[in-house]
Amino acid sequence: MNRIKLKLQENKKILSIYFTAGYPSLNDTVKIIQDLEESGVDLIEIGLPFSDPLADGPTIQASSTAALKNGMTTTLLFEQLKDIRKSVSIPLILMGYFNPVLQYGVEEFCQKCEEIGIDGLILPDLPLDVYQEEYETIFKKHGLINVFLITPQTSDARIRAIDDASEGFIYMVSSASTTGTKEGFGTEQATYFERIAGMKLKNPQIVGFGISNAQTFQQATEQAKGAIIGSAFIKHLTQNGVNGIGGFVGQIR
Amino acid sequence: MMSYHADERGYYGEYGGAFIPEMLYPNCEELRQNYLKIMAEPSFQEEFHQLLKDYVGRPTPLYFAERLSKKYNTKIYLKREDLCHTGAHKVNNTIGQILMAKRLGKHRIIAETGAGQHGVATATVCALMGIECVVYMGEIDIARQAPNVARMKMLGAEVRPATSGSKTLKDATNEAIRDWINNPVDTHYIIGSVVGPHPYPDMVARFQSVISEEVKSQLLEKEGREDPDFVVACVGGGSNAAGAFYHFLDTPEVGIIAVEAAGKGIHSGESAATSALGKVGIIHGSKTLLMQTPDGQITEPYSISAGLDYPGVGPLHAHLYTSGRGEFISITDDEAMKAGLDLCKLEGIIPAIESSHALAIFKDRKFKEDDVVVVNLSGRGDKDLQNYIDYFNL
Numbered sequence A: 001m002n003r004i005k006l007k008l009q010e011n012k013k014i015l016s017i018y019f020t021a022g023y024p025s026l027n028d029t030v031k032i033i034q035d036l037e038e039s040g041v042d043l044i045e046i047g048l049p050f051s052d053p054l055a056d057g058p059t060i061q062a063s064s065t066a067a068l069k070n071g072m073t074t075t076l077l078f079e080q081l082k083d084i085r086k087s088v089s090i091p092l093i094l095m096g097y098f099n100p101v102l103q104y105g106v107e108e109f110c111q112k113c114e115e116i117g118i119d120g121l122i123l124p125d126l127p128l129d130v131y132q133e134e135y136e137t138i139f140k141k142h143g144l145i146n147v148f149l150i151t152p153q154t155s156d157a158r159i160r161a162i163d164d165a166s167e168g169f170i171y172m173v174s175s176a177s178t179t180g181t182k183e184g185f186g187t188e189q190a191t192y193f194e195r196i197a198g199m200k201l202k203n204p205q206i207v208g209f210g211i212s213n214a215q216t217f218q219q220a221t222e223q224a225k226g227a228i229i230g231s232a233f234i235k236h237l238t239q240n241g242v243n244g245i246g247g248f249v250g251q252i253r
Numbered sequence B: 001m002m003s004y005h006a007d008e009r010g011y012y013g014e015y016g017g018a019f020i021p022e023m024l025y026p027n028c029e030e031l032r033q034n035y036l037k038i039m040a041e042p043s044f045q046e047e048f049h050q051l052l053k054d055y056v057g058r059p060t061p062l063y064f065a066e067r068l069s070k071k072y073n074t075k076i077y078l079k080r081e082d083l084c085h086t087g088a089h090k091v092n093n094t095i096g097q098i099l100m101a102k103r104l105g106k107h108r109i110i111a112e113t114g115a116g117q118h119g120v121a122t123a124t125v126c127a128l129m130g131i132e133c134v135v136y137m138g139e140i141d142i143a144r145q146a147p148n149v150a151r152m153k154m155l156g157a158e159v160r161p162a163t164s165g166s167k168t169l170k171d172a173t174n175e176a177i178r179d180w181i182n183n184p185v186d187t188h189y190i191i192g193s194v195v196g197p198h199p200y201p202d203m204v205a206r207f208q209s210v211i212s213e214e215v216k217s218q219l220l221e222k223e224g225r226e227d228p229d230f231v232v233a234c235v236g237g238g239s240n241a242a243g244a245f246y247h248f249l250d251t252p253e254v255g256i257i258a259v260e261a262a263g264k265g266i267h268s269g270e271s272a273a274t275s276a277l278g279k280v281g282i283i284h285g286s287k288t289l290l291m292q293t294p295d296g297q298i299t300e301p302y303s304i305s306a307g308l309d310y311p312g313v314g315p316l317h318a319h320l321y322t323s324g325r326g327e328f329i330s331i332t333d334d335e336a337m338k339a340g341l342d343l344c345k346l347e348g349i350i351p352a353i354e355s356s357h358a359l360a361i362f363k364d365r366k367f368k369e370d371d372v373v374v375v376n377l378s379g380r381g382d383k384d385l386q387n388y389i390d391y392f393n394l
């Protein structure tokens, strides 16, 4: 069974961490993954850097630009990850924009993910209808879960359609914003969290955007299955390099 | 019969669509569901055409360029978009979109700009309607285009520097899109060309189509026929070209010539000739041809003309290129500058450097003596004076 699905069956709240591959230094990828697993994180999203990250705020824009400047490419990332399953068993997701995947070749990309032991993909600008018409069979053939996003603006009907198309979890964007833009949650989020919980979706939801510490992690996971930390972890890497990852995770939960 | 217009889902052949993150879905969906309905309303049409007439100064003349024609031994007509208010065709689109925004109940406008022409055209219509306006512009472009920055400010717009990535047009577009993600309810994004996710390419093309609509009736008057033998236009994102080609797309007898900026030469590494150098990919929510690394990172284009300095082309043009419907020619900085000066001397018209690219094809691309060739003169050269001064040591 897919590692993400197995993890989601555990009776616990999921802590997922995002980082940009190739940042802060080109060859930090494996060390960051190993330290995150050791620190008790449940799921890791490895960011494939892109020159034009539309949905990202300044923090992840900067880490992406730096990673590309360091020399990160899709081919190099696969090279860095080729033996990753010898040292970690944590579910791994690749997250990035669709264009680099398209250039690598969707089939070849998925093939490579399967060889390495990647469990899922998050490609925010690959729309639901295109995925279903052109790529779903390829993803499935290679055992990859595709994760879709919903936002407070997503209609109930569309959430149902996304729920039907999902297997694994739904990435619940906490507010109408780019990554790392808003801190903390207000009444809008409370209403939104309630609304989604009330929909009794078949897939669990993991909340992302705006989670940076124990308090926001706690708030986000009151109803949802888990939460994702991205920009806050990138800031930690900017300040500390790859040191103290255990300490960072330890203060979240 | 094959059509070169967008289908219902915004595809031109394999190009187009809406490759957008879910955060943009409600905004684009609202627009997609309403744009054709709103544009078809008689009150919309009336207001749009009234403003084009009284405010923009339409119809723009279709001018027979006699001395230029003589030089190249063919019949050249210039469609005078340079005489539009604000100095370029860009305002046709911003008038349309501001009326659209009002009917959608939006209170705030955002836009991206490279050279500042679209920014000025947007700031202008926002002033006209009394609507808040924020224009994103690359930090490098702000430094290069000081007069247009001042114009936007005088018109009451806030100019926000885009400091990410390469700090030029593509990054300004990214910033505008990010703003829209963060302000999904009250804001309308006025995109400046036939680029971006569906329905933008189709909507902008429809607003610009007034250009070819006028050409048809004007040509009937002058030549006794509606269709020219060729229509020529420069392509940055492709909006003036889309407007000039629009009513001829499905008339195969009319040759369509799209002119791209070769910069310092197609293979110089400093070029914006997207059809020659691009590969299929996703830029700003659209599947189209774009300049990118083998790894799929979008590269920075170069042209002496800021308006052609975009690493992609609209999906319509990608389709015209791939299908063979359009003839694509690329013109270097030097060729364009010479053709621009030539027009000044022969016809007393100082063209925008973008438009000079379209004019530059006549040196090598020969036409028959009785061919009727319409060149879309997309803008005037006032904004480019400093460039002309530097280039020619005036």
Ligand SMILES: Cc1ncc(COP(=O)(O)O)c(C=O)c1O
Binding pocket: B088, B089, B090, B114, B115, B116, B117, B118, B192, B193, B194, B234, B235, B236, B237, B238, B239, B240, B241, B306, B307, B308, B352, B354, B355, B378, B379, B380
């Ligand atoms: C005068 C003029 N022509 C052409 C362009 C290029 O845009 P498009 O290809 O959308 O017509 C611009 C853009 O700024 C412009 O100012």
